[in-house]
Amino acid sequence: MPxxxxxxxxxxxxxxxxxxxxxxxxxxxxxxASAPAAADGPLAPTTDVPVGGATIFADQGVVVTQAxxxxxxxxxxxxxxQGCNVNAVEGTEIVCPCHDSRFDLGGAVLxxxxxxxLTSVPVTVSGTELTLx
Numbered sequence: 480m481p482x483x484x485x486x487x488x489x490x491x492x493x494x495x496x497x498x499x500x501x502x503x504x505x506x507x508x509x510x511x512a513s514a515p516a517a518a519d520g521p522l523a524p525t526t527d528v529p530v531g532g533a534t535i536f537a538d539q540g541v542v543v544t545q546a547x548x549x550x551x552x553x554x555x556x557x558x559x560x561q562g563c564n565v566n567a568v569e570g571t572e573i574v575c576p577c578h579d580s581r582f583d584l585g586g587a588v589l590x591x592x593x594x595x596x597l598t599s600v601p602v603t604v605s606g607t608e609l610t611l612x
Contacts, residue, residue, distance in 0.1 A: 521608040525551070528609070533568045533584060540564070541600050542573055543609060544584040551609060553602035554586040560593040573597070 522543070528534045528551065533544040535556060542565060543553045554573075556564040563577035572589060573582040580593035587596045603610050 521605075521610050522602070523609050525604060525607050525609055531571060531584075533571075533573055535566065535568060535573075537564070537566070539611065541602075541611065542568070542597070543602060544573075544586075546571075546584040549604075551602055551604055552585065553600040553609075553611065554582075554597035555600055557598065558593055559595045559597070560591070565597070 522536060522539060522541075523534070525545075528543045528545045530545050530548050533542050535542045537556065540556050541553045542556055543551060545551050556566075558565055558575040558577065558580055560575065560578055560580050563575055565573050565575045565582070567574040567576065571584055573584075573586075575581070575593065578592050580591055581589040582593070582597050583589050585596075586599060588594065601612050603612065
């Protein structure tokens with residue numbers, strides 16, 4: 480059985496559609512999102528989270544903030560925009576690398592495209608240790 484001949488236009492249009500589909504898929508899954516890990520003992524010493532800053536614990540899928548001394552909060556690293564994981568802290572801003580959404584130390588949106596804040600995760604302080612849950 481002979482193979483059908485494809486003209487140049489069919490190949491170009493098909494390649495463009497494939498490229499566009501891959502770009503959309505890559506954008507929405509550029510960084511696999513993960514839910515926060517269950518607590519298995521202490522997360523980290525409280526000294527690992529700077530006052531007026533935050534620390535990302537990528538393996539556990541959380542970012543822990545300490546806006547003022549002793550006031551700890553934790554949030555999922557999953558950006559509500561398209562599910563990428565936030566991966567940087569710049570001063571008092573938590574940054575998503577995919578589309579540059581930025582969140583404050585309370586998890587609220589500073590700049591979009593994200594329209595909602597980071598999801599809160601329970602964190603407790605016991606002595607000098609932080610624990611999820």
